[in-house]
Amino acid sequence: MVRYVYDFTEGGRDLADLLGGKGANLAEMTRLGLPVPPGFIVSTAACRAFLATGAAPEGMSREVSRHLSAVESDAGRRLGQPDDPLLVSVRSGARFSMPGMMETVLDIGLNDASVRGLAKVSGNERFAWDSYRRLVQMFGSTVMGVDGALFDQVMTRLKEARGAPDDLHLDAADLAELVEGYQQLIHEVTGEYFPQSPAEQLRRAILAVFRSWNGGRARLYRRREHIPESLGTAVTVQRMVYGNLGRDSGSGVAFTRDPATGRPGLYGDYLPDAQGEDVVAGIRNTVPLAELERLDPRSYRQLHDHMRTLERHYRDMCDIEFTIERGTLWMLQTRVGKRTAEAAFVIASELADERLITREEGLARVSGDGLARLMFPRFDTSATGDPLAHGIAASPGAAVGAAVFDSAEAVRRAAAGDRVVLVRQETTPDDLPGMVAAQAVLTSRGGKTSHAAVVARGMGKVCVCGAEELTVDTAAKCFTTKGGAVVEEGTVISVDGSAGAMYAGAAPLVDSAVMRHLETGERTGGVVDAVADALRLADDVRRLEVRANADTPADAARARRFGAQGIGLCRTEHMFLGERRTLVEEMILARDAAGRDRVLDALLHLQRQDFVGILAAMDGLPVTIRLLDPPLHEFLPDRTELALRVGVAEARGEQPDPRDAELLDAVRRMHEENPMLGLRGVRLGLVVPGLFAVQVRAVAEAVVERTRAGGSPKAEIMVPLVGDVTELRLVREEAEQVLARVADTSGIPVHCPVGTMIELPRAALTAGRIAEEAEFFSFGTNDLTQTTWGFSRDDVEAAFFSAYLDKGVFAASPFETIDREGVGRLVGIAVREGRAARPDLKIGVCGEHGGDPGSVHFFHAAGLDYVSCSPFRVPVARLEAGRATG
Ligand code: ADP
Numbered sequence: 001m002v003r004y005v006y007d008f009t010e011g012g013r014d015l016a017d018l019l020g021g022k023g024a025n026l027a028e029m030t031r032l033g034l035p036v037p038p039g040f041i042v043s044t045a046a047c048r049a050f051l052a053t054g055a056a057p058e059g060m061s062r063e064v065s066r067h068l069s070a071v072e073s074d075a076g077r078r079l080g081q082p083d084d085p086l087l088v089s090v091r092s093g094a095r096f097s098m099p100g101m102m103e104t105v106l107d108i109g110l111n112d113a114s115v116r117g118l119a120k121v122s123g124n125e126r127f128a129w130d131s132y133r134r135l136v137q138m139f140g141s142t143v144m145g146v147d148g149a150l151f152d153q154v155m156t157r158l159k160e161a162r163g164a165p166d167d168l169h170l171d172a173a174d175l176a177e178l179v180e181g182y183q184q185l186i187h188e189v190t191g192e193y194f195p196q197s198p199a200e201q202l203r204r205a206i207l208a209v210f211r212s213w214n215g216g217r218a219r220l221y222r223r224r225e226h227i228p229e230s231l232g233t234a235v236t237v238q239r240m241v242y243g244n245l246g247r248d249s250g251s252g253v254a255f256t257r258d259p260a261t262g263r264p265g266l267y268g269d270y271l272p273d274a275q276g277e278d279v280v281a282g283i284r285n286t287v288p289l290a291e292l293e294r295l296d297p298r299s300y301r302q303l304h305d306h307m308r309t310l311e312r313h314y315r316d317m318c319d320i321e322f323t324i325e326r327g328t329l330w331m332l333q334t335r336v337g338k339r340t341a342e343a344a345f346v347i348a349s350e351l352a353d354e355r356l357i358t359r360e361e362g363l364a365r366v367s368g369d370g371l372a373r374l375m376f377p378r379f380d381t382s383a384t385g386d387p388l389a390h391g392i393a394a395s396p397g398a399a400v401g402a403a404v405f406d407s408a409e410a411v412r413r414a415a416a417g418d419r420v421v422l423v424r425q426e427t428t429p430d431d432l433p434g435m436v437a438a439q440a441v442l443t444s445r446g447g448k449t450s451h452a453a454v455v456a457r458g459m460g461k462v463c464v465c466g467a468e469e470l471t472v473d474t475a476a477k478c479f480t481t482k483g484g485a486v487v488e489e490g491t492v493i494s495v496d497g498s499a500g501a502m503y504a505g506a507a508p509l510v511d512s513a514v515m516r517h518l519e520t521g522e523r524t525g526g527v528v529d530a531v532a533d534a535l536r537l538a539d540d541v542r543r544l545e546v547r548a549n550a551d552t553p554a555d556a557a558r559a560r561r562f563g564a565q566g567i568g569l570c571r572t573e574h575m576f577l578g579e580r581r582t583l584v585e586e587m588i589l590a591r592d593a594a595g596r597d598r599v600l601d602a603l604l605h606l607q608r609q610d611f612v613g614i615l616a617a618m619d620g621l622p623v624t625i626r627l628l629d630p631p632l633h634e635f636l637p638d639r640t641e642l643a644l645r646v647g648v649a650e651a652r653g654e655q656p657d658p659r660d661a662e663l664l665d666a667v668r669r670m671h672e673e674n675p676m677l678g679l680r681g682v683r684l685g686l687v688v689p690g691l692f693a694v695q696v697r698a699v700a701e702a703v704v705e706r707t708r709a710g711g712s713p714k715a716e717i718m719v720p721l722v723g724d725v726t727e728l729r730l731v732r733e734e735a736e737q738v739l740a741r742v743a744d745t746s747g748i749p750v751h752c753p754v755g756t757m758i759e760l761p762r763a764a765l766t767a768g769r770i771a772e773e774a775e776f777f778s779f780g781t782n783d784l785t786q787t788t789w790g791f792s793r794d795d796v797e798a799a800f801f802s803a804y805l806d807k808g809v810f811a812a813s814p815f816e817t818i819d820r821e822g823v824g825r826l827v828g829i830a831v832r833e834g835r836a837a838r839p840d841l842k843i844g845v846c847g848e849h850g851g852d853p854g855s856v857h858f859f860h861a862a863g864l865d866y867v868s869c870s871p872f873r874v875p876v877a878r879l880e881a882g883r884a885t886g
């Protein structure tokens with residue numbers, strides 16, 4: 001029989017697919033014997049069924065009633081029982097944590113009658129009405145669809161009428177009035193009454209949480225985090241415990257280690273006399289967890305012990321939500337905590353030092369994306385002057401942008417290409433689009449666990465929160481500093497998320513310590529050592545070699561310092577640019593072989609020097625040099641410009657510059673409708689006499705020169721855009737003649753393997769034939785992606801990629817991370833058939849995907865020998881190649 005509901009005592013974290021992360025971990029904590037209010041979980045399967053059909057699946061509500069009865073008999077009272085009501089929360093929770101993205105309704109079971117019962121049994125009338133107004137507000141907005149801002153207006157009006165600075169200054173009678181105002185509002189807006197039946201409240205709240213899976217915020221978050229649309233959310237129903245029962249009660253959130261730096265030691269925020277949501281919402285300022293030790297030492301000690309238990313059990317840093325009800329501690333949530341990149345490296349390394357995990361497990365817990373983030377520069381604080389304001393360092397990094405005060409403005413300006421900093425008192429999930437668009441987020445309220453902080457950390461976005469010295473006026477679009485300076489919308493500010501500071505203007509930047517280490521090998525402790533250890537382990541275990549794409553000696557040298565084991569792609573086209581452009585023009589315009597040879601000879605000398613420099617920088621390591629790839633007309637002047645020059649001269653009745661006229665002729669002749677699929681790559685080599693031969697000769701002579709200088713040059717010659725074995729054979733035969741001739745004349749043996757790029761579907765499909773002529777393959781996954789999908793990157797990214805991501809055609813752009821299903825399949829075929837024909841075939845990949853973490857894992861699994869990527873991605877690829885072996 002299908003079942004949809006599980007008690008906390010039945011589940012565990014291994015059931016997270018079914019129970020969602022929150023539910024599964026509540027069950028896990030229950031099993032560990034931690035104090036968790038009893039409850040049960042409606043599974044994600046029920047949610048999926050509901051979303052598919054629009055109705056709760058058969059039998060679900062019977063199961064809910066049965067499990068509710070168990071919670072009721074445990075508590076000794078019924079849901080909403082008028083004289084002593086049991087209240088429950090109805091909580092969302094998907095497989096992957098989506099903090100604040102879906103809905104939760106607290107205090108279900110209160111109505112006009114049971115609120116009085118609750119007041120009586122608790123002996124606290126204010127608390128009862130406060131809980132009731134929370135229920136009506138949350139139910140009204142989440143379940144009945146009334147705009148949340150309307151409730152705020154009712155609240156603000158009442159506070160103003162009473163002269164109350166915050167909600168703590170409203171008494172029971174005020175709150176009762178508020179409940180009435182809220183109920184009227186609901187009726188006015190929806191034509192419906194707030195349901196008095198506890199059972200109906202529960203039923204509708206469950207379905208509303210299901211529906212919240214498809215809310216706008218949740219969808220946006222999933223797209224960003226690559227969480228599949230199909231999973232659905234589970235719903236947890238749990239007995240309420242009350243943090244808002246007075247000063248001996250409260251709620252908090254805590255981390256077992258500092259989520260920003262990874263330093264050991266409890267870390268968190270506590271809010272006395274509050275329900276859990278107040279902590280995250282930042283409506284009042286929290287106190288640090290250390291303060292709880294003073295307020296309630298017994299609960300603090302228990303909390304401390306439970307957190308140790310959790311960290312040992314999960315073998316990782318955990319975050320938790322807890323509530324203290326009149327001196328009794330309750331655990332309300334835990335999960336392996338989100339953390340910054342810095343904290344990820346530090347925690348992995350410390351947990352391994354503590355022998356809680358192995359070094360290999362530590363490696364699995366850091367990421368190339370995180371490493372890339374740590375390589376970014378920081379502000380040079382010796383040159384910034386004093387900060388305009390201090391706040392909490394919630395998410396590290398340095399960002400500069402124009403201050404904006406609402407999400408829509410942030411989105412608008414970012415779309416226009418501006419860098420912006422979103423400044424708010426606090427953020428809510430509605431600010432998500434603005435946070436995505438902004439370089440940084442700055443808030444005047446809330447702690448390290450506020451919405452702004454948690455979401456920004458998840459995105460790797462710079463965030464400073466709780467900058468209390470600032471008065472943010474969103475209506476007037478400005479903020480005022482303690483010193484009285486007023487900063488208006490559009491003013492450039494700098495936000496330092498590592499130090500928790502904000503500066504006026506654009507602050508100067510300095511390199512990161514991690515970057516310095518990568519450049520120099522210098523070890524300075526902390527995160528630098530953690531990164532160095534992780535990279536060393538990755539180098540020890542990885543099978544994939546890592547090369548760099550580098551076209552200049554300077555890039556080659558940097559790549560080598562970053563640990564590159566060679567160059568996987570040296571493009572030769574930039575060697576045809578700049579002053580040499582005129583040489584290319586002359587070559588194209590040359591009327592006879594003699595003229596062309598003269599130009600090629602000039603190019604030969606220049607190219608040889610280029611190659612000598614690169615081979616020197618990479619001495620002893622392989623350097624794969626790709627013969628000219630782009631269409632020749634890319635090196636000619638712009639057609640429109642030329643036509644204009646010639647046209648203007650003619651219109652004036654003058655004789656156009658003969659060279660212009662000649663060039664225009666050539667440009668017109670060579671114009672292509674679709675250059676990506678035109679005369680380029682090997683096709684050029686086969687139709688422009690002498691072009692490839694001269695490049696090969698430059699390579700060979702550079703090898704000779706380096707050998708004579710005592711070096712150990714290892715050049716490889718790579719032919720682009722081959723689709724058929726004959727193309728490669730023709731180029732290869734010519735190349736080998738050139739190599740032999742250079743060896744003969746110089747008396748120095750020149751061995752340069754000749755291989756090809758695999759970047760056309762036909763090449764992949766005929767790889768067995770091509771391997772007969774190729775000593776190595778290198779997948780050009782950019783072109784292979786373009787030609788497999790039949791779209792050109794330059795034309796489609798702006799045109800429809802965001803629509804495709806929206807509609808779920810792509811989970812990620814196939815240019816960022818390899819399309820395993822299609823392009824990946826071609827890679828698999830080419831590897832298999834290439835190696836079958838030539839067992840010692842060396843196979844690599846050059847192209848952006850070589851530095852993309854997900855793609856690196858794929859290339860490892862596909863059996864490639866190396867990946868090649870831009871110099872700055874080399875450390876990332878090393879780390880991921882190591883992680884891929886795990
Ligand atoms: P989110 O996923 O947005 O954090 P939660 O389901 O965790 O939503 O709930 C929101 C807040 O309500 C949290 O602070 C949580 O601790 C609190 N809360 C949830 N259930 C209960 C309960 N049964 N008793 C007391 N507080 C609760």
Ligand code: MG
Pocket residue numbers: 321333
């Ligand atoms: Mg929560």
Ligand code: MG
Pocket residue numbers: 629720721759780782783
């Ligand atoms: Mg290509």
